Amino acid sequence: MLFFLEVILSGLLAGVMYSLVAIGFVLILKASGVFNFAQGAMVLFAALTFVCLLEKAIPFWAAFFITLAVMIVLAVAIERIVLRPLVAKPPIILFMATIGLAFFLEGLGQGIWGADVHGLNIGIPDDPFEWLMNKGILISQFDLVAAFIAAILVTVLVLFFHKTATGTALMAVSDDPEAAQSVGISLRWIWVITWSISGFVALVAGIMWGTRLGVQYSLSLIVLKALPVLILGGFESIAGAIIAGLIIGASEKLADVYIGPYVGGGLENFFPYFLAMVFLCFRPYGLFGREAIERV
Amino acid sequence: MGRKLIFGLFAMVLVASMVVVSGQALAAEKKKEPPKQYIPLFAYRTGPFQAGGSGQAGGNEDWYTLVNIKGGLNGVMIEFEECETGYNTARGVECYERVKSKNPVHIQPWSTAVAYALIERATKDKIPLSTIGYGRADASDGTVFKYVFPLVTNYWSLSTAKIRYIAQVEGGLEKLKGLKIANLHLDHPYGRETRFILEIMAKKFGFEVKHFPVPWPGIDQKSIFLNIRRFKPDWIINRNWGVSCTVPIREAARIGFPRDRMLAVWWCGSEEDVMPAGPAAKGYLATSFHGVGKDFPVIQEILEKVHHTGKGNISYGRVGSALYNKGIIQGILTTEAILTAQKKFGNRPITGEEMQYGLENLNITKERIKELGAEGLMPPVKTSCRNHEGFDLMLVQQWDGNKWVQVSGWIEPFKDLVRAEIEKSAGKYAKEKGITPRKCE
Numbered sequence: 001m002l003f004f005l006e007v008i009l010s011g012l013l014a015g016v017m018y019s020l021v022a023i024g025f026v027l028i029l030k031a032s033g034v035f036n037f038a039q040g041a042m043v044l045f046a047a048l049t050f051v052c053l054l055e056k057a058i059p060f061w062a063a064f065f066i067t068l069a070v071m072i073v074l075a076v077a078i079e080r081i082v083l084r085p086l087v088a089k090p091p092i093i094l095f096m097a098t099i100g101l102a103f104f105l106e107g108l109g110q111g112i113w114g115a116d117v118h119g120l121n122i123g124i125p126d127d128p129f130e131w132l133m134n135k136g137i138l139i140s141q142f143d144l145v146a147a148f149i150a151a152i153l154v155t156v157l158v159l160f161f162h163k164t165a166t167g168t169a170l171m172a173v174s175d176d177p178e179a180a181q182s183v184g185i186s187l188r189w190i191w192v193i194t195w196s197i198s199g200f201v202a203l204v205a206g207i208m209w210g211t212r213l214g215v216q217y218s219l220s221l222i223v224l225k226a227l228p229v230l231i232l233g234g235f236e237s238i239a240g241a242i243i244a245g246l247i248i249g250a251s252e253k254l255a256d257v258y259i260g261p262y263v264g265g266g267l268e269n270f271f272p273y274f275l276a277m278v279f280l281c282f283r284p285y286g287l288f289g290r291e292a293i294e295r296v
Numbered sequence: 297m298g299r300k301l302i303f304g305l306f307a308m309v310l311v312a313s314m315v316v317v318s319g320q321a322l323a324a325e326k327k328k329e330p331p332k333q334y335i336p337l338f339a340y341r342t343g344p345f346q347a348g349g350s351g352q353a354g355g356n357e358d359w360y361t362l363v364n365i366k367g368g369l370n371g372v373m374i375e376f377e378e379c380e381t382g383y384n385t386a387r388g389v390e391c392y393e394r395v396k397s398k399n400p401v402h403i404q405p406w407s408t409a410v411a412y413a414l415i416e417r418a419t420k421d422k423i424p425l426s427t428i429g430y431g432r433a434d435a436s437d438g439t440v441f442k443y444v445f446p447l448v449t450n451y452w453s454l455s456t457a458k459i460r461y462i463a464q465v466e467g468g469l470e471k472l473k474g475l476k477i478a479n480l481h482l483d484h485p486y487g488r489e490t491r492f493i494l495e496i497m498a499k500k501f502g503f504e505v506k507h508f509p510v511p512w513p514g515i516d517q518k519s520i521f522l523n524i525r526r527f528k529p530d531w532i533i534n535r536n537w538g539v540s541c542t543v544p545i546r547e548a549a550r551i552g553f554p555r556d557r558m559l560a561v562w563w564c565g566s567e568e569d570v571m572p573a574g575p576a577a578k579g580y581l582a583t584s585f586h587g588v589g590k591d592f593p594v595i596q597e598i599l600e601k602v603h604h605t606g607k608g609n610i611s612y613g614r615v616g617s618a619l620y621n622k623g624i625i626q627g628i629l630t631t632e633a634i635l636t637a638q639k640k641f642g643n644r645p646i647t648g649e650e651m652q653y654g655l656e657n658l659n660i661t662k663e664r665i666k667e668l669g670a671e672g673l674m675p676p677v678k679t680s681c682r683n684h685e686g687f688d689l690m691l692v693q694q695w696d697g698n699k700w701v702q703v704s705g706w707i708e709p710f711k712d713l714v715r716a717e718i719e720k721s722a723g724k725y726a727k728e729k730g731i732t733p734r735k736c737e
Contacts, residue, residue, distance in 0.1 A: 007522055014518050116611060117347045117568040126546055126576060133552070138525070140550045212546060213515055214572020218344045218539035221513050256519035257526075266483050268519050269511040 006137045007257050008250050013143035015249020016150045017212075020205040021226040022233065022241040023157070024198045030174045030236045031194035032083070033091055037098040040223035041105035042199060044215075046071055047206030048109045051118040051215045060122070064203070071199025079191045087187075106220060118215040122207060146208050153204060154242055157197070161238075166193060174236070228272035232279050234289025244287060248272045330368065332375040333634060333645040335360065336395040338405045343382035344513050345538040347568040348619055352406055353378065354610025355623020359631070361602050361609065369634050370643035383538075385409040392417060401634060401651045402426050404626060408486035411444075416729075419443045423648035424655050426633075428626045429454075429562055429585055433489060436685040437722035438656060439733040445655045445684045447629055448585050448677060451561075452717060453688040453709035455490040458559055458583060459497045461692055461707050462531055473502035478529035480520065480544055482536045483509035490535065493717065500713070514540025521547040529553075534560035534582075541569040549576035556581060556694070566618040570695045578697040583690045586625055586674050588700040590616025593669030594624065618693075618700065625674045632660050656681055675706070681736035688714070 021043065028036040036042075049070050053063035082097050124145045128138040161167040172180040173190045181187055206215070209222050233244025255271040285291050337356055340349030360374045368374060379391035388410030392403060396417075402424040405411050411431040418425045425431070425444045433452040435444035462477070463469045479494055481487035491507050498505040506527055508520050514536055521544070524532065532553065534544050541564035548558055556579040560569075565582025573580075590596070595616055602608050603615065614620055637646045637654030646654070658679045665671055677686035688711065692704035726733055 003522075003526065007519075010518050010522060014516060114611065115341065115346050115350055116614065117572055119571045119574055121574050126550055128550060128552060138551050212543075213539055214542055216539060216568075216572070217342075217346050218513055218515055221344060221515060224513075225516065253519040253522065257522050260519070260523065264509065265507075265520070265523070266509040266511045268516065 002136045006139070007253050009137070009139055010143070011250035011253030012246050013139070013147055013249070014253065015229075015245040015247070016143075016147040016242075017208060017245075018222075018225045018229050018248060019242045019245030020146070020150050020153070020201070020208060021222050022229040022245060023153070023238055024201040024205065025223075025226060025230055026233075026236060026238055026241050027157075027198045027201065028194055030238075031170050032094075032173075032191050033177075034083075034094045034098060035091075035235070036198070037095060038102035038105055039198070039202065039226070040220035041102040041109075042071070042074075042202040043206040043209065043222060044217065044220040045074070045105045045109040046199065046203040047120070047210040047215045047219055048113045048118070050203065050207060051120050051210060052113040054120070055118065067203055068200060071203060072196045075192050075195035075199055078195055079188055083191055084188065102220070106217070110217070115217070118210075120207070120210040120215050122211050124211070126212070142211070149204065149208065150242070153201065154238060157238055160197075170194065224269070225272070228276035230286070231276035232286055234286030236290060237286070237288035240286055240288030248275065251275055329373075331372050331645050333369065333372050334395075334398050334400055335374055335376045335630065336391070336398070336400045336403065337376050337378045338381050338388060338391050338403065338407070338410065339378045340381050340383045340406070341378075342380060343384070345383040348538055348563065348566065349383060349406065350610065351566065351568065351614060351617055351619025352623040352626070354608075354614060355620035355625075356404075356627045357609035357623075358598050358602050358615070358620075359624050359627030361607050362598050363627075363631055365601050365607075369631055370638055372634075372638075372643065372645055374631075381405070381407065381410060383407055385413050389413050389417075396421055396423060399645070399647060401646060401648060402630065402655070404428070404630070406430075408432070408489060409484065412485055415441070415444055421648070422652070424652045426626070426630065426655065428622065428629060430486065433493075434718045434721035434725065436683065437718050437733075438679075438681050438684040439736055440722040440726045440731055441684065442734060443652055445679070445686075447655075447658075447679070447684070447686055448625070448675065449688045449690060449709075450685055450718075451489045452493045452714045453685065453711075454561065454583060454690055455493045456497060456709040456714055457688075457690040457707045458533065459494075459501065460710070461583075461690075461704060462559065463501075464704075464707075466530075469501060475503040475531065476527060476529045477503055477505045478508055478524050478527055478532045479505055480508045480510060480517075480524070480532055480534055480536065482514065482540055483511050484537075486537065487535055493714070494533075496713070496717065497710075510536055510540050512540075513538070514543055517543045517547050521551055524553075525551050530557065532558045534558055534564045536561075537563050541566075542572045545570065545573040545577050545580055549573075555579040559583065559692070562618070562622075562690075565693060565700070567614075567700075568617070568619065575697065577695050580695045581703070582693055582695075582700075584618065584693050584700075584702075585687070585690055586621050587672045588616075588618060588621065588693055588702065592671070592673045594628075594673065595621075595669075597669060598624075621673060624670075628668060628670060628674065629658070629660070629677065632664075633658055655679060656684070658686060681734065 024039045050063055050067040124142045126140050126142040132139050169185045229244045229248050233240030252268050252271045256267040260267045339353035360376045364373050381388040381391055388405050392414050404426045408430050411427045428447045431446045433450040435441035435446050436450050463472050494505045558580055560582040562583050570577035633654035636657050637650045641650045658677055660677045662676050675687045679686040688709050689706040693700040694703045
């Protein structure tokens with residue numbers, strides 16, 4: 001029973017890490033209707049910049065804010081160079097543009113900072129909690145801190161969206177871009193803000209994942225973990241990304257631990273996509289996604 | 297307008313290319329260049345395995361650069377060219393098709409899966425495949441695999457030597473009985489290559505082996521480690537590649553599994569694998585077939601003549617790393633095989649078919665290794681028509697938190713067992729493919 005509890009807890013905490021990445025997708029899709037294929041590359045780019053600044057003996061918080069500034073400049077550049085010329089083009093065109101952006105950012109980050117693997121230690125131990133370990137459950141301190149950071153991040157984002165004028169404008173654009181524009185909300189400005197916030201989320205996700213995996217190209221592959229979370233939670237809901245992350249995390253661990261041994265193992269990657277596919281059949285818009293109703 | 301612009305640009309590029317090509321042709325006429333030996337390098341400097349790919353390629357290219365600086369191989373200069381595979385099998389095959397018409401002296405794919413995919417093509421085209429410490433283990437039988445050379449050692453030799461090392465630590469072969477060994481492997485032809493030999497060893501010595509496949513890219517192995525925790529192994533074999541080598545080290549720390557009971561394949565024994573894991577990697581063990589660090593005359597010479605003159609092919613800090621040193625050894629084996637072939641066929645660029653002779657008659661003695669400045673860096677290698685492996689011992693190194701430290705002497709595999717399995721498997725392959733094994737003297 002204790003082991004079962006540990007599997008569930010480990011899964012939930014892993015799910016939080018997936019949600020950290022998924023939120024970046026949700027933010028951009030919510031505000032601009034673009035499925036940002038480059039989110040993984042943004043995570044890599046942000047983490048590479050951050051860790052290389054740290055290696056140049058720049059203090060932690062200074063490196064953090066410099067990287068954040070870089071991500072904001074990047075957001076402005078993306079809006080100016082990639083998005084603005086594609087205004088009013090079909091979503092598939094914007095999606096294709098983000099695929100190009102993903103390759104560009106991966107190359108740019110490694111072009112500037114090199115392709116070496118960087119270790120990142122932010123001082124949070126990855127050892128199990130001793131008092132839980134004595135009870136037979138192994139839960140990493142790092143996982144709990146990551147969950148706490150994700151909780152803060154979501155709270156800040158929710159407050160921003162609901163309690164600030166800019167957040168309300170973002171919601172308005174998300175609801176009806178044309179109506180929002182008609183009342184004077186600048187679509188371009190909103191895009192810059194959204195991509196900047198997404199850059200901030202990418203930086204946080206990059207630091208957390210980079211601490212675990214090292215900062216290297218593979219960081220961009222964490223999007224593979226975020227996709228089923230998005231399908232399950234709905235592409236436009238931050239709460240959905242969190243809850244779906246928890247469901248995906250717990251279910252993949254349960255499946256791999258309890259079903260895996262009977263089918264040769266290796267279910268950890270397969271099961272989330274299987275679950276997402278089943279979910280698509282019954283709830284194509286995800287748990288919290290909005291059903292698109294089109295007048296014919 | 298747009299179409300005109302595109303056509304205009306295209307025309308400009310075309311004209312510029314023609315000018316460059318004709319310029320090159322004129323320059324070539326003016327200056328008689330020394331003969332060149334073309335060596336393609338299948339590298340992966342991009343993609344999830346780039347850290348490993350760039351290390352190997354860097355070492356390999358630095359060696360060839362040094363050889364050229366010193367006048368080439370009997371006056372024949374090495375012309376090396378990278379083909380980027382991204383550790384992707386399809387791209388590896390594409391690279392092969394792209395370079396095969398340029399008279400490549402051999403192909404070293406740096407990927408077991410690509411090696412598998414190329415065996416038949418390369419054999420048909422008479423281009424040797426060199427796979428140093430990786431690739432298809434039964435290809436060590438030269439009577440069946442005439443053009444395939446899993447040089448230095450293969451995965452089956454490695455796996456049995458690992459078991460011998462575990463026995464040494466546990467206090468003897470009889471202590472293996474009742475042990476539990478978790479074989480954590482990438483779910484990929486490379487990862488699956490040793491399952492079978494470990495099972496044979498388990499039956500022979502009475503230990504239990506359980507396989508834990510890691511789906512690509514292996515960035516999250518939490519549930520695998522939950523299963524490993526339930527299995528309660530005494531040892532974990534880490535047989536991954538790239539980031540999937542690092543993740544188990546951290547996961548082991550999280551479940552309190554001792555790192556000095558994790559024994560990794562040499563591809564999980566590089567600085568790039570342990571440094572991202574931080575303090576969790578201290579004590580971690582990995583196998584090797586070469587020396588570590590840069591305190592070898594050959595590497596000092598590379599630093600002096602290649603890197604200090606701005607001709608290096610990798611960042612200075614990575615010179616002497618485990619993967620870099622593998623690249624150097626691959627380079628030495630290649631050039632020594634070319635020299636062997638030149639002795640028979642003359643001091644000129646040799647063909648793939650001639651290189652087969654060179655690879656099959658390699659005899660890199662201790663004296664020759666000393667002459668090359670690689671004493672302690674690489675073992676002696678002697679191949680033959682029957683034996684395309686050339687050496688089969690392994691070392692164990694341990695990460696002390698800052699660097700690799702060698703913690704064992706040369707460890708022997710279970711030679712008879714491995715050779716019998718190699719011949720059995722190669723015989724089966726020959727039967728399936730309708731190959732009549734060669735007669736070797």
